[in-house]
Every structure is written in C-alpha cells, then in structure tokens.
Amino acid sequence: MKQKRNAKKPTEQESNSNPNQMTFGGHLEVLRQMLFRILAVAGIISIVVFYFKDSTWSLLLAPSEWDFCTYRWIESAIQSIGLDFHFDEFHVEMIATDLSSQFMTHITTAVYLGLLGASPYILYELFCYISPALYENERKYSVQVAGIIYVLFILGVLMSYFILFPISFRFLGTYSVSTKVTSNITLDSYISTFASLTLVMGIVFQLPVIAYFLGKMGVITSELLSKYRKHSFLVIMLIAAIITPPDLMTLILVSIPLYLLYEVSIRVVRRIEYDSKHKK
Numbered sequence: 001m002k003q004k005r006n007a008k009k010p011t012e013q014e015s016n017s018n019p020n021q022m023t024f025g026g027h028l029e030v031l032r033q034m035l036f037r038i039l040a041v042a043g044i045i046s047i048v049v050f051y052f053k054d055s056t057w058s059l060l061l062a063p064s065e066w067d068f069c070t071y072r073w074i075e076s077a078i079q080s081i082g083l084d085f086h087f088d089e090f091h092v093e094m095i096a097t098d099l100s101s102q103f104m105t106h107i108t109t110a111v112y113l114g115l116l117g118a119s120p121y122i123l124y125e126l127f128c129y130i131s132p133a134l135y136e137n138e139r140k141y142s143v144q145v146a147g148i149i150y151v152l153f154i155l156g157v158l159m160s161y162f163i164l165f166p167i168s169f170r171f172l173g174t175y176s177v178s179t180k181v182t183s184n185i186t187l188d189s190y191i192s193t194f195a196s197l198t199l200v201m202g203i204v205f206q207l208p209v210i211a212y213f214l215g216k217m218g219v220i221t222s223e224l225l226s227k228y229r230k231h232s233f234l235v236i237m238l239i240a241a242i243i244t245p246p247d248l249m250t251l252i253l254v255s256i257p258l259y260l261l262y263e264v265s266i267r268v269v270r271r272i273e274y275d276s277k278h279k280k
Contacts, residue, residue: 034125041121046114050106060109060194063166064173066090070166074249092173095184105187112195116157123150149209156205159257160198164243167250168197200243204258211265215272222270225262232262 049056062068066089078085096102115122123146131139173185214220225232240254 030129034129038118038122038125042111042114042118044114045117046110049113049117050110053106056109056113060191061094063161063194064092064094064169064190066170068166070162071170090170090174092169093184094187094190096187101186101188105191109191119153120150145209145212149206152205152209153202156201156203157198159205159254160194160201163253164201164250165194165197167253168193168244171250197243204239204243205261207258207261208265208268212268212272215269220269222266222273225266225269229262233259236262 063070066087071087075085075087096105127142127146131142169190173183176183211220211225215222236258237251237255240251240258244250244254
C-alpha cells in the first residue's frame with residue numbers, strides 16, 4: 001500500500017506528451033492552442049493579401065475582362081480545327097453602392113483568401129490533433145485522404161476560376177432583356193458569386209472522397225455505380241445546368257470533369273472491394 005501511496009504521479013508535461021492520457025480539460029487546451037495557431041496563420045496570410053491590394057484584385061477581376069486567358073484558349077482550340085472563331089468584346093461596369101462597401105469587401109475577401117491559403121496548414125493541424133487516437137495504418141491512410149481532399153479542392157477552385165466563373169460572368173453580365181436596361185454589377189455581387197461558385201466547385205470535386213467513405217461502409221458498390229452510369233450522367237448534367245448559366249458550352253465544360261470524377265469514383269470503390277477480398 002505504501003508503494004502505491006508513494007508512487008510518483010505523472011507531471012502535467014508528461015500527461016500532455018501523450019494525448020491518449022489527457023484529461024478532458026487537457027484536450028480542450030490543446031484544441032484551443034490549435035485554433036489559435038490556425039487563426040494566427042490565416043490572419044498573417046490575410047494581412048499579406050490585404051497589403052498587396054493591386055496584385056490581389058488584378059487576379060480577382062481578371063475573369064471579368066473580355067480578353068481573359070480562358071477565352072483565348074477556347075479560340076485557339078476552335079481555330080486549330082480550321083474554324084475562324086473569335087469572342088466578341090464586352091465591357092461590364094462594376095460599381096460600389098455604399099460608402100464603405102469597397103473597404104469592407106476588401107477585408108472580407110482578404111479573410112476568405114487567407115483561409116484558402118492557410119488550408120494546407122489547417123489540414124496539417126487537424127491531422128496532428130486526431131492522429132494520436134489513430135492506429136499506424138489509419139494514420140497513413142489519413143495523410144493520403146487529407147492530401148487527396150486538398151488536391152481535389154484546389155482543382156475545383158481552379159475549375160471555377162478559369163472556366164465556370166468567367167463564362168458565367170460573361171453570359172450573365174452581358175445578358176439584357178432590353179437595350180433600355182444597362183447592367184451595372186456591384187462589387188459585392190461579383191465577389192459573393194465568385195466565392196460561392198468557388199466553394200461549390202471545391203465541394204463537388206470531393207466526389208471520389210465521398211465514394212471512398214461510402215464504399216468503406218458498404219453503402220455503395222462498384223457494380224451499382226457502373227449499372228447506373230447513364231442515370232448518373234443525367235444527374236451530373238442536371239447539377240451542371242443548375243450551377244452554370246444556360247449556355248451549352250459552359251454546360252459541356254463543367255459536365256465533362258464531373259463525369260470523369262464519377263468514373264474515378266467507380267475505380268476507387270472497385271479498389272476498396274479488391275483490397276477487402278484479398279485481406280480475407
């Protein structure tokens with residue numbers, strides 16, 4: 001009994017060195033420190049983005065120009081097959097209706113881009129927080145899944161920036177019901193549409209990851225996904241029609257990558273089934 005009474009209790013530093021032995025309060029403290037570091041990194045990036053105003057807004061407003069690189073790429077692709085095709089020039093004026101709208105939009109945009117730029121570090125911090133509760137093989141797969149999620153999200157962002165948003169802006173910004181009506185796009189509307197489309201495409205591009213988890217749980221199978229290929233293509237076309245303007249070219253440019261992601265999802269689920277059979 002004396003040995004038990006005289007046994008040395010682990011110090012707070014030793015308890016914190018092993019997250020599995022932490023108290024609930026210890027876990028909350030680690031979570032608080034993690035959130036503080038994430039906010040600090042995102043804040044620093046936001047300040048840098050806010051400071052370099054000219055470079056930031058030249059990139060953000062580039063898709064609104066009639067000679068944006070996407071239009072030149074499409075013209076070159078069509079001209080390579082022997083057709084003489086050129087986009088018509090267009091000019092859409094942007095206005096600020098409130099006294100503080102430009103300043104507040106600058107701040108919110110800097111915060112949004114700061115979080116986007118800090119996203120790799122955010123994933124790293126989240127992994128470090130949950131990794132002590134994972135087995136070694138789970139830890140390895142978690143790193144791979146986190147990396148894939150981030151890559152797919154960035155691909156969705158690039159898809160929105162170079163294809164979906166500029167074509168949507170061109171169609172909606174130049175659409176007119178009458179020559180008597182002049183379109184003046186507010187800066188708030190431009191940025192909110194840009195951010196929402198970027199976020200939507202980043203989420204939509206997570207289709208293979210969603211298929212991975214559903215396949216792991218046995219909710220879907222590769223046979224089921226293959227069987228409903230045609231139905232899925234129609235659903236993809238419907239989703240693309242909802243998130244894009246009523247323009248055939250935009251519909252095609254968005255539907256093709258989404259369908260390719262569906263095919264990738266089939267192969268991901270098939271690989272899961274293959275691995276589970278060989279483990280048995």
